[in-house]
Each structure stands twice: as structure tokens, then as C-alpha cells.
Amino acid sequence: MTAVVEQRMAEPVNESVTKGSLRIDDVVKIYDPDGAAVMAVDHCSIDIPAGEICMIVGPSGCGKTTLLNAIAGFHDITSGSIHMDGELLCGPGQMQAEPGSDRIVVFQNGALFPWKTNLDNIAFGPMMAGKLSKSEIYEKARTMMADAGLSGTENNYPGEISSGLRRRVEIVRALMNDPKVLLFDEPYRALDSLTKSVMHEALLEIYYRNKVTIFFITHDLEEAIFLGHRLIIMSSRPCKPKKIVEVDIPHPRDYSVLTSARFREIMSEAKGVVHEEAQKAFDAGEKEG
Amino acid sequence: MSLKKFADKIFSRAALRGIVAIVIFLIIWEIGARSEQLFGYRFPFLGLVPPPSDVLVSWAGLIGDPSYWQSWYMSFLRVFGGFIAAMLIGIPLGLFMAVNKTFYGMYFPTFEILRPIPPLAWVPASIIFWPTQELSIAFVTFLGAFYTIVINVLGGARSINKQFLQAAQSMGASQWDIFRRIVLPATLPSIVVGSAVGMGITWEVVVAAEMISGGGSSGGGAGGGLGFFIWSSYVGGSYEQIIVGMISIGIAGYLSSELLRQAGGLLTPWLKTR
Amino acid sequence: MANSSEVADSAVSMAAPQSTEISSMSLTMYRVSNWLKSPRPYLMVIGFAAVLSFWYFAVEVWKLPRFQDMPGLTEVFSEWFSKDPYYGLSVYTPEYYKHIGISLRRIGFAFLLATGLGVPLGLFLGWSKTFREYVFPLFELFRPIPVLAWVPLAIIMFVGSETPVVFLTFLASFFATTLNTMLGVESIDESYSRAARCLGANRWQTFKHVVVPGAMPYIFTGLQISIGVAWFSLVAGEMVSGQFGLGYVINTSYMMIEYPKIIIGMITLGIVGYSTSAMVRLLGDYLMQWRVRELALGDS
Numbered sequence: 024m025t026a027v028v029e030q031r032m033a034e035p036v037n038e039s040v041t042k043g044s045l046r047i048d049d050v051v052k053i054y055d056p057d058g059a060a061v062m063a064v065d066h067c068s069i070d071i072p073a074g075e076i077c078m079i080v081g082p083s084g085c086g087k088t089t090l091l092n093a094i095a096g097f098h099d100i101t102s103g104s105i106h107m108d109g110e111l112l113c114g115p116g117q118m119q120a121e122p123g124s125d126r127i128v129v130f131q132n133g134a135l136f137p138w139k140t141n142l143d144n145i146a147f148g149p150m151m152a153g154k155l156s157k158s159e160i161y162e163k164a165r166t167m168m169a170d171a172g173l174s175g176t177e178n179n180y181p182g183e184i185s186s187g188l189r190r191r192v193e194i195v196r197a198l199m200n201d202p203k204v205l206l207f208d209e210p211y212r213a214l215d216s217l218t219k220s221v222m223h224e225a226l227l228e229i230y231y232r233n234k235v236t237i238f239f240i241t242h243d244l245e246e247a248i249f250l251g252h253r254l255i256i257m258s259s260r261p262c263k264p265k266k267i268v269e270v271d272i273p274h275p276r277d278y279s280v281l282t283s284a285r286f287r288e289i290m291s292e293a294k295g296v297v298h299e300e301a302q303k304a305f306d307a308g309e310k311e312g
Numbered sequence: 313m314s315l316k317k318f319a320d321k322i323f324s325r326a327a328l329r330g331i332v333a334i335v336i337f338l339i340i341w342e343i344g345a346r347s348e349q350l351f352g353y354r355f356p357f358l359g360l361v362p363p364p365s366d367v368l369v370s371w372a373g374l375i376g377d378p379s380y381w382q383s384w385y386m387s388f389l390r391v392f393g394g395f396i397a398a399m400l401i402g403i404p405l406g407l408f409m410a411v412n413k414t415f416y417g418m419y420f421p422t423f424e425i426l427r428p429i430p431p432l433a434w435v436p437a438s439i440i441f442w443p444t445q446e447l448s449i450a451f452v453t454f455l456g457a458f459y460t461i462v463i464n465v466l467g468g469a470r471s472i473n474k475q476f477l478q479a480a481q482s483m484g485a486s487q488w489d490i491f492r493r494i495v496l497p498a499t500l501p502s503i504v505v506g507s508a509v510g511m512g513i514t515w516e517v518v519v520a521a522e523m524i525s526g527g528g529s530s531g532g533g534a535g536g537g538l539g540f541f542i543w544s545s546y547v548g549g550s551y552e553q554i555i556v557g558m559i560s561i562g563i564a565g566y567l568s569s570e571l572l573r574q575a576g577g578l579l580t581p582w583l584k585t586r
Numbered sequence: 587m588a589n590s591s592e593v594a595d596s597a598v599s600m601a602a603p604q605s606t607e608i609s610s611m612s613l614t615m616y617r618v619s620n621w622l623k624s625p626r627p628y629l630m631v632i633g634f635a636a637v638l639s640f641w642y643f644a645v646e647v648w649k650l651p652r653f654q655d656m657p658g659l660t661e662v663f664s665e666w667f668s669k670d671p672y673y674g675l676s677v678y679t680p681e682y683y684k685h686i687g688i689s690l691r692r693i694g695f696a697f698l699l700a701t702g703l704g705v706p707l708g709l710f711l712g713w714s715k716t717f718r719e720y721v722f723p724l725f726e727l728f729r730p731i732p733v734l735a736w737v738p739l740a741i742i743m744f745v746g747s748e749t750p751v752v753f754l755t756f757l758a759s760f761f762a763t764t765l766n767t768m769l770g771v772e773s774i775d776e777s778y779s780r781a782a783r784c785l786g787a788n789r790w791q792t793f794k795h796v797v798v799p800g801a802m803p804y805i806f807t808g809l810q811i812s813i814g815v816a817w818f819s820l821v822a823g824e825m826v827s828g829q830f831g832l833g834y835v836i837n838t839s840y841m842m843i844e845y846p847k848i849i850i851g852m853i854t855l856g857i858v859g860y861s862t863s864a865m866v867r868l869l870g871d872y873l874m875q876w877r878v879r880e881l882a883l884g885d886s
């Protein structure tokens with residue numbers, strides 16, 4: 024733990040990141056099950072500078088995941104465009120982005136392959152790319168696991184380790200590919216609040232050491248304020264930015280931030296908006312998913 | 313709306329593709345079966361089978377034949393007789409095994425040892441034991457569905473969420489209430505699944521038993537049935553009728569499972585919300 | 587189960603291959619000793635004794651109506667283990683092993699063929715929507731027809747008495763394997779294939795690393811069912827047509843009024859059938875270590 028603290032001192036904030044900016048421009052997504060058009064995302068525009076931790080906050084089922092899936096390339100958008108570093112991901116001419124290892128998703132329920140050992144999971148991306156030799160890949164994988172405090176679990180299967188460790192393996196698996204953007208789809212939803220707090224600090228440590236942009240979906244306001252540079256509070260279905268909250272608490276952060284006066288101020292500023300949207304979603308009878 | 317949905321379903325791409333595949337299959341079958349007339353060379357396997365057009369003609373001739381429908385009736389009677397007997401004995405037995413640990417410990421191993429013996433291997437022993445051939449067929453049919461039903465009921469009853477039972481107890485339910493209002497409905501989905509599988513096996517067994525006993529001896533009053541229909545068509549050399557019989561059994565089996573599915577759906581309405 | 591959580595800890599901290607092997611062995615020992623301390627083995631013996639003594643008394647002592655025609659317990663077992671069997675079939679006669687061997691050969695051939703064709707077919711049916719839309723309706727058209735209704739047609743289509751029997755056995759296995767494999771592919775959580783694509787896997791790599799291993803649990807459930815229905819239809823096939831094999835023994839013994847042989851055939855079928863499905867299960871456990879280890883921890 025002390026080593027990590029020293030590293031934080033050495034490298035303050037990710038201002039040096041130049042790659043991984045996202046520009047979401049007037050995106051609309053309409054699902055069309057059996058002719059009853061359902062608008063999931065409504066003229067949504069968000070600009071995310073490179074290296075930012077951008078927290079997308081909204082009630083369950085508001086359509087946040089739809090936006091994430093569009094960036095990742097899991098489905099198309101109806102209109103609008105998304106650019107990464109000025110290059111078109113999806114938009115007119117190509118409504119569905121091509122999934123790639125520059126944008127990696129950390130899934131809600133975790134998507135470590137249960138049939139591969141943790142080490143094989145982590146080596147998976149580079150093995151698919153085939154640019155490095157097998158021994159180089161596995162050496163890098165072992166080093167990264169050791170850095171993330173995962174030594175000793177290399178030959179275990181994901182099903183044999185705790186869910187907190189699983190999330191960490193999944194993040195390391197993503198980082199093995201030197202992604203520009205990490206897309207988090209409520210990854211800590213199923214964890215208890217104590218484990219969550221440990222995971223948050225660990226995520227920030229990883230962030231301070233790796234130059235990535237983070238697009239993080241959550242409905243947990245405390246998590247959002249603790250981690251993010253900025254919160255984008257979304258309206259419930261259709262999903263659209265309703266309020267943007269700047270978190271001006273300096274990084275690096277640790278858990279003392281949670282009890283600070285500024286944290287409480289931001290919390291109360293955001294709480295009213297979020298609660299109102301949650302009430303709306305609840306009244307609309309959205310099924311949690 | 314529902315009519316439009318129905319039309320959409322029929323003209324959907326998936327349905328059209330299915331129809332295309334089936335039509336192509338029928339054409340290949342027809343050509344293959346007539347290969348000797350067409351090319352002077354008999355295709356392997358298919359060349360020995362009657363063509364679908366002949367099957368259709370033969371079927372049209374049978375539609376008005378009461379003995380054909382008598383075969384349907386006989387088979388249905390046997391299937392449902394054996395099946396209902398298996399339910400009546402299998403469901404209480406499965407539930408009892410789930411509730412009573414001593415009984416489970418004593419007889420489940422025996423049950424597991426008997427289970428790998430295929431039901432049809434019981435046919436001769438059954439014929440020796442039961443006074444009439446009809447009863448021996450009924451016994452083997454019963455056996456086919458029995459194992460599956462017991463296993464499913466037992467599994468279902470043992471996997472009931474314990475919190476349901478605790479909740480009922482805390483609300484003051486008696487043992488009988490718990491059994492009737494928690495254990496029984498919670499096991500219903502497994503009963504439905506077990507019955508559906510059991511129904512499939514029952515048809516297999518009835519068809520085979522009708523072929524074995526009907527083919528082996530004509531006496532004993534166990535004639536008739538679709539299995540016997542196929543077998544006698546084979547012995548009599550009318551091969552088109554064999555295929556008519558196979559299709560008839562397919563339809564009959566499908567109808568029985570559909571009936572069971574509908575009944576199961578009515579019994580477990582809460583599963584629809586998924 | 588205190589011990590299995592201990593095993594989990596040691597596996598995490600050491601993570602050396604031998605250490606997990608040792609702990610799985612100690613786990614087995616622990617389970618066996620637990621089993622012996624529970625009332626279960628004794629109840630089991632009582633259950634067997636009750637059923638066997640009922641058989642003995644009903645047939646050979648009380649000579650109850652209907653039961654007295656059946657072969658009795660002592661009659662069957664003295665024949666089965668006799669060096670000089672009255673009806674010519676016991677564990678000491680080569681004849682006995684010939685029948686077992688022939689049945690096993692038929693099962694093996696049909697099962698391997700059904701697995702070799704059914705698993706790839708099921709994988710493609712689950713993987714490619716287009717392929718499924720064309721082929722699956724055809725598959726569904728044949729499925730409601732009981733395999734045993736194919737008996738006469740099989741005899742017509744295939745020459746000799748051997749191929750029809752193997753064909754029937756194959757057909758039963760094939761449907762079970764294909765269907766379960768397809769369901770297995772459909773059961774795979776979509777996020778696994780999404781994750782693979784995110785990590786740069788192409789379509790073929792996704793198939794190899796996600797679809798095949800992800801469907802494996804269902805495939806092996808299918809193979810368990812498959813070997814069961816294979817025996818089911820093999821027996822029917824051997825009883826109707828064909829020479830040699832355990833189904834043939836049962837049927838001819840009935841016709842020749844050599845009743846004890848019927849029971850010997852049935853018990854042998856049970857033992858051999860159980861052993862083959864146990865082999866399939868062991869193979870599945872061997873190929874799916876990840877699942878075995880997960881489930882072992884789930885006990886605690």
C-alpha cells in the first residue's frame with residue numbers, strides 16, 4: 024500500500040493524457056420492437072476530454088447502457104454521431120461502430136471467461152491480436168497481475184476467487200490492450216458497500232498509473248462523486264443529459280474525501296436532480312435491468 | 313393487431329427460410345426415391361424409400377378407413393393410461409421421498425440402480441408377470457414415464473427456496489399448509505417439465521411395445537395401435553403406409569406434448585411473467 | 587463444510603497445480619468419511635435388503651400368484667455366477683462377454699458418430715442465425731417421430747441386420763446431442779462474446795474461445811442424455827432385429843423360456859449402461875476443470 028502512495032505523489036493527475044477524447048454529438052437511438060418505437064436516447068450530446076473520468080448518473084433502465092453499447096459498437100444508433108480523437112466511430116454512413124480493443128467494456132455482471140484461468144483471461148486480448156510472442160504476453164500478464172495485487176491467483180479460475188478480485192482481474196484484462204477508453208457498465212453494482220469502497224480506491228490507483236479515459240455508468244451518487252471529474256446526470260427514459268456537475272475536488276483522492284465539506288455540498292447539489300429522475304422512472308414502472 | 317402479428321409471423325424471413333428448406337428436402341426425397349425410374353440408377357438409402365407423393369396418395373386413401381383411426385385411438389389410450397398411472401404414482405412418491413429422509417435413504421439407491429435398465433428390457437419379464445398382454449404393455453409404458461417424473465418431482469421439491477418455508481412458518485402455517493401451499497405449487501414447474509419429457513418417452517415405449525408384442529404374436533388381444541400399424545405395413549410390404557404411420561405418430565406425439573404444455577401453462581401462470 | 591473453504595484458501599495462496607490435486611484428494615477422503623458417519627449407507631443397505639428379500643420370498647418361498655412364474659432370486663444368481671450354467675450364460679462363459687462386447691461396440695460406434703456430427707451441427711445451429719433458420723425447422727419436423735418408429739424403415743433402407751440397429755441408436759443420440767448443444771450456445775451470456783470482440787477477437791476466434799467452451803456444460807448434459815437414449819433404442823433394435831447383444835439375449839431367452847437369462851440380461855444392461863454414462867460424466871469433469879472447481883467451492 025505504501026508503494027502505491029509514493030507513486031501517487033510522483034504522478035499527480037492524468038493531465039498528460041492526449042488520447043481517448045470522446046465526442047457524442049446529437050445521438051438518438053430508437054428501438055423498434057413490433058412497431059412500437061421506443062426512444063432510448065434522445066438527442067444526447069456529451070464532450071469528454073482525454074483522460075477524464077466521466078460519470079454518467081441516472082436511474083436504472085434510463086438508457087445509459089444504450090449509449091455505452093453504441094460507443095463500444097454492440098449496436099447501431101438511429102442518428103447523430105460519435106467520434107473518438109476526431110475519428111468517426113459511428114455516424115452518417117456507418118451507424119454501428121466496429122468493436123475494438125481501443126475501447127474496452129467492463130461489464131455489469133463481469134465477463135471474465137469462467138473456462139479460462141485468470142492468467143489466460145488476462146492474456147486473451149494480446150493473444151488474439153497476435154502481435155507479441157506468447158512468452159512476452161504471459162510475462163507482461165504476470166507483471167500486471169503482480170502490480171494489481173493479484174499474485175497467486177494466476178492459475179485459479181475466476182469462479183474460485185472473490186467477486187472483488189474478479190472485477191480487478193477484469194480491469195487488468197482490459198488494460199493489457201492499452202485501451203484509450205475504458206467503458207464501465209455499473210461494474211460494482213452487485214458488490215456490498217464495504218467491498219465497493221476498496222474497489223474504488225483500487226480503480227483510482229490503476230487510473231493514476233495508466234493513461235485512459237473512463238466512461239463510467241452508475242446509479243450510485245457517492246461512487247460517482249468520489250471517482251469522477253464530472254457527473255453527467257441523465258433524465259430517465261429517453262436518456263438525455265439533464266445536469267452537469269463539476270467535481271472540483273483535486274485528484275489524487277482517497278476516502279477522506281467522503282467526509283469533506285465540499286463532497287457534501289456537491290452531494291446535496293446533485294441529490295435533488297437524481298431523486299427527481301428516479302421518482303419519474305419509478306412512476307413509469309421501468310423494470311430494473 | 314393480433315392478426316397482423318400472425319401474418320407477420322407467417323411471412324417472416326425465418327418462416328420462409330424454414331419452408332424453403334422443407335420444400336428442398338421434399339424434392340430431394342422425391343427425386344431420390346424415383347431415382348431408379350429417372351436415371352436408371354438407384355440412389356443409396358433414399359432409392360429404397362417410397363416417394364412423398366406416393367405416401368400422400370396412400371394417406372389420402374387411409375383417411376376414410378376406420379381401422380386407421382382405430383390405431384390412433386388404441387395408441388392414445390395406451391399412452392395416456394400409462395402416463396396417468398405414472399403421474400398418479402410418481403408424483404406422490406417423488407414428493408414423499410423429498411419430505412421423508414429415511415424413506416429417501418432406503419429406496420432412492422434402489423431406484424437409481426433400476427433406472428439405467430431401459431424400459432423395453434422389461435418387456436419379456438412384464439409379459440411373464442402380467443396376465444394379459446395389454447397389462448404388460450401398460451406396465452412398460454408406465455415405467456417409461458415413471459422414472460423421469462419421480463426424478464423431476466424429487467429435484468423440484470428439494471430445490472425449494474428454504475426462505476419460502478421459513479416465511480410460511482413465521483406466518484403460522486401448519487405442516488399440511490406448508491405442503492399444500494408451498495411445496496406443491498413450488499414443485500409444479502418441475503412436475504410439468506418431468507411430464508413433458510415423460511410424455512415423449514411414453515410414445516417411444518408404446519410404439520416399440522406395439523411393434524414387439526404385435527409383431528411377435530397376434531393373440532392376447534393386444535393388437536392395433538400405430539406401432540402395430542407400422543409393423544404390419546412392413547410385414548405386408550406396403551412401404552408407403554410405414555411412412556404414413558411414422559408421420560401419424562409424429563403428429564400424435566406432438567399433439568400430446570402440446571396438450572401437456574397448455575395444461576402446464578394453465579397450472580403455472582406465474583411463470584409467464586419471465 | 588469447513589474443510590472446503592480451507593481448500594479454497596490454500597488454492598488461492600499457493601496456486602500450484604499439485605497443491606490443488608492434494609486438496610481435492612483430501613476433500614474426497616473427507617466426504618467419504620462424512621458419508622460413512624451419516625445414516626445414508628446403512629439405510630441404503632436396508633433398502634437393498636428389503637427389495638431383494640421381497641423378491642426372494644414372493645417368488646421362491648410364498649409363491650404368490652403371478653410372482654411364482656417369475657425367475658427367483660437364487661435361481662438367477664446361481665445361474666449368473668455358475669461355472670457350469672444350466673442355460674449356458676454366466677460370468678464364466680465367453681458367450682456372456684460376447685453379447686456385452688457386441689452391444690458396447692454398437693453403442694460406441696453410434697455414440698461417437700452422433701457426437702461427431704451432432705456437436706458441430708448444434709454449435710453451428712446456435713452460432714449462425716441464418717443457418718438455424720434454414721435447418722432447424724427440418725430438424726423440428728423429424729424430432730416428434732419416436733426413434734423406434736423408424737425401425738421398419740431402417741430395416742428397408744439399410745442392408746443386413748447390423749446397420750439398422752446402429753442407425754436407430756445413432757438417431758436417438760444424434761437428436762439429443764444436437765439439441766442440447768444448440769441450447770448450450772444459446773445459453774451463453776451475450777457479454778462473453780461482446781467481451782471477446784472488445785478484446786479484439788474475430789468471429790472465428792470468438793467461436794473457438796467463447797462459443798465452444800461456453801456451450802460445454804450443455805454439451806455434456808446432452809451427451810449424458812444421449813448415452814441413455816442410445817441404450818434405450820439399442821435394446822429395442824436388438825429385440826426386434828439383429829443378432830447378439832444384450833437386448834437379443836433378453837428377447838430370445840423369453841422365447842426359449844429360459845427366464846433366468848432375462849433377468850441376467852436386464853441386470854447386466856443396468857450395470858453396463860450405468861458405467862458408460864459414468865464414463866461420459868468423468869470425461870466431462872476432466873474437460874471442465876473450471877466448473878468442477880467452481881462447484882466444489884459452492885458447497886462450502
